[in-house]
Structures are given as structure tokens and as C-alpha cells.
Amino acid sequence: MENLVNFQSLFGGIYKDKKVLLTGHTGFKGSWLALWLDQMGAQVYGYALANEGQNHLDLLNLNIHQNINDLRDLKALQAYFDEVQPDIVFHLAAQALVRASYDDPIETFSTNVMGTLNVYEASRKTPSVKAIVNVTSDKCYENREWFWGYRENEAMGGYDPYSASKGCAELLTASYRNSYFNNDDFGKKHQVLLASGRAGNVIGGGDWAGDRLIPDIVRATSKNEAVKIRNPKATRPWQHVLEPLSGYLNLGWKLLEQNVAVAEGWNFGPDNSSNLPVEDIIALSQKYWDSITIEFSKDPNDHHEANLLMLDCSKANKMLKWKAVWGIDKTLEKTIVWYKEFYLNQKVVSQNDLNDYVTDAKAANIPWAL
Numbered sequence: 001m002e003n004l005v006n007f008q009s010l011f012g013g014i015y016k017d018k019k020v021l022l023t024g025h026t027g028f029k030g031s032w033l034a035l036w037l038d039q040m041g042a043q044v045y046g047y048a049l050a051n052e053g054q055n056h057l058d059l060l061n062l063n064i065h066q067n068i069n070d071l072r073d074l075k076a077l078q079a080y081f082d083e084v085q086p087d088i089v090f091h092l093a094a095q096a097l098v099r100a101s102y103d104d105p106i107e108t109f110s111t112n113v114m115g116t117l118n119v120y121e122a123s124r125k126t127p128s129v130k131a132i133v134n135v136t137s138d139k140c141y142e143n144r145e146w147f148w149g150y151r152e153n154e155a156m157g158g159y160d161p162y163s164a165s166k167g168c169a170e171l172l173t174a175s176y177r178n179s180y181f182n183n184d185d186f187g188k189k190h191q192v193l194l195a196s197g198r199a200g201n202v203i204g205g206g207d208w209a210g211d212r213l214i215p216d217i218v219r220a221t222s223k224n225e226a227v228k229i230r231n232p233k234a235t236r237p238w239q240h241v242l243e244p245l246s247g248y249l250n251l252g253w254k255l256l257e258q259n260v261a262v263a264e265g266w267n268f269g270p271d272n273s274s275n276l277p278v279e280d281i282i283a284l285s286q287k288y289w290d291s292i293t294i295e296f297s298k299d300p301n302d303h304h305e306a307n308l309l310m311l312d313c314s315k316a317n318k319m320l321k322w323k324a325v326w327g328i329d330k331t332l333e334k335t336i337v338w339y340k341e342f343y344l345n346q347k348v349v350s351q352n353d354l355n356d357y358v359t360d361a362k363a364a365n366i367p368w369a370l
Contacts, residue, residue, distance in 0.1 A: 024093030056206025071115035101162035131255035149312030204241035205338025
């Protein structure tokens with residue numbers, strides 16, 4: 001498909017020729033963000049561990065700079081900051097799985113907390129850095145299984161090690177914003193604005209992580225196997241990967257424009273109609289790939305996982321004029337068809353999906369797309 005979208009005009013054209021240091025570029029969300037930034041004419045510098053096995057980044061064949069290294073090695077990270085001299089940092093690198101965090105909590109906390117600390121330290125000592133967008137998770141909140149969404153001023157928490165590590169990363173972010181990147185001192189004592197983005201369950205093509213619903217479904221279906229489902233009633237705010245990325249890019253845009261009021265925490269999630277239980281997601285997925293079959297498999301020894309978690313995105317809706325572009329049907333259609341094209345036709349349709357997303361955002365008069 002010919003690329004008819006004027007990507008370089010998006011987000012006020014702020015990313016063209018900017019040096020963007022992106023941690024976690026080899027991951028699911030990071031690879032999509034690398035694609036989008038590359039399309040907008042940014043100079044993308046990725047810093048992450050190698051992605052083992054099948055991964056989206058390799059399929060995209062992007063011409064970006066990469067440093068394959070561990071975020072916890074501050075000396076190596078600082079050397080890369082010194083070499084690149086980035087204008088803005090998007091920090092996405094993380095151990096991102098709840099069940100894996102039970103198996104190896106030290107890995108989870110050291111990566112998600114100390115890794116974030118290293119990014120802030122390297123940023124603080126690099127004069128070129130003007131903006132940092134830290135990506136955490138909706139699981140950073142203390143989950144009380146409420147039937148309404150969490151707002152940005154709710155208490156941080158975390159039952160499992162992963163969720164707790166993201167709560168810690170948010171506390172660390174607040175500490176650095178107060179101590180080194182204080183909004184009141186911007187332009188006087190420092191030149192850096194720091195914001196964080198919190199998103200819910202993100203789906204889309206190119207995710208092959210273990211122990212996630214959509215990757216589990218498509219992996220099993222591609223082998224003509226039934227997917228084993230542990231918790232069919234668990235309800236999550238499902239959204240396409242491009243939705244929160246548009247939020248993070250929106251934050252970066254405003255931070256680079258020196259909008260101090262944006263240097264805070266922000267929720268990016270779908271509207272309430274996309275808060276659905278797992279069993280409904282499977283039923284909708286079967287509309288787009290009728291080979292999908294399921295098998296319920298509850299293990300009494302399974303670790304605790306939250307049943308209900310939603311975000312209130314009123315702040316981003318009102319102050320950033322940000323909103324989700326695709327409803328749950330379009331989100332699942334784009335996601336399942338991506339994998340269907342990949343497994344059955346050996347096609348990668350990521351560029352098409354990005355084009356369609358931007359086109360639909362423009363049609364909806366969302367400011368970042370105009």
C-alpha cells in the first residue's frame with residue numbers, strides 16, 4: 001500500500017529531525033513507536049536488550065540506530081547518551097509480565113526501578129535532553145477492584161511484583177520531578193520536563209510475548225490448537241497499541257514545546273465500551289479468524305491476578321484533547337487480521353495499520369493528526 005499520510009506534519013511537526021532516544025525499542029510497544037517516529041522523520045536511537053525469538057522490530061526492517069545493551073549498566077547507558085545527545089527520551093524498556101514477575105522479582109524490580117533510575121540519571125547529566133516521557137502501566141495504582149476508573153491522583157500500589165515495580169517507578173518519577181526537574185524551576189535551574197504515561201491492556205499485531213491473551217490465541221490458532229484460558233471473567237481496558245503511543249507522542253510534543261503543565265502523570269485508555277471480560281474478547285476475535293477455539297484451564301495454584309482494572313482518562317481527554325480513535329471492534333479486527341495475514345499469507349501490515357490509524361484520527365479531528 002502506498003503511504004499517502006503526511007507523517008511529518010503530525011504532532012505539529014515537532015519530531016522531524018529530532019534526536020529521539022527510545023529505550024525498549026525491541027519490544028512490542030517500542031517497535032511500533034520506532035516505526036511511527038521513523039515515519040515522522042525523527043532520528044531514532046534505540047537502547048534495549050535483544051528480543052529473543054519472533055519479534056516485530058525485525059519484520060519492520062527500519063533504518064534506525066541501535067545499541068543492544070542492559071539498562072542496568074549505567075556506565076554503558078551514560079556513554080550512549082553522551083554519544084547521541086538526544087533531544088527527547090521515551091523510556092519504555094521494562095520487564096512487562098505479571099506472571100514472570102512472580103518467578104523472578106529481582107529481575108523485575110532491578111529492571112523496572114533501577115533501570116528507570118539510570119535513565120533519569122543519564123538524562124540529568126546530558127545537556128541536550130529537554131523532555132522525558134516515562135511509560136509505566138495502569139497496574140501502578142493500588143487496585144481495589146472498583147467499578148470505576150482510576151485517576152492520576154489515586155494512590156500508587158501493586159499486589160504482584162510487576163505492579164509494585166511500576167508503582168515504584170511512578171514514585172521515583174515524582175521524586176526526580178521534585179528534586180531535579182521541578183516544574184517551578186524550569187528555565188531557571190534546569191531545562192528538562194518529565195511526564196509519565198499509564199496505559200491498560202495493549203493489543204495489536206507483532207506481539208509474541210508469553211502469557212498474554214492475544215499472542216496465546218494466535219500462536220495456538222496458527223498450530224490448529226485450542227488456546228487455554230485461565231480467567232475468562234477478568235475484565236480489562238483493551239486498546240490498540242497505537243492508542244497509548246499517540247498519547248505518549250502527544251506528551252512529548254507538548255513537553256518539547258515547553259508546556260510545563262503537561263509534566264505530570266497521564267492515563268491513556270479506551271472508552272468504557274472497551275472494558276470487556278476475556279471471554280468477550282475471544283468471541284469478538286472469532287469473528288475475524290474462525291479457526292480460533294478455546295479450552296478453559298484454571299490452575300488452582302495460579303498466582304493472584306486482578307479481575308477488574310479500569311482507567312479514568314478525563315484529564316487527557318480535556319487537557320491534551322486526546323482520545324481513543326478505534327473502538328473495540330476495529331481494534332480487534334486490526335489485531336487479529338494482522339496475525340492472520342502474517343501466519344497465512346506471510347505479510348506484515350503494520351504500515352497499513354499505522355496509515356489507517358492516522359487517517360481515522362484526522363477524520364475524527366483529533367488535534368495531533370491535523
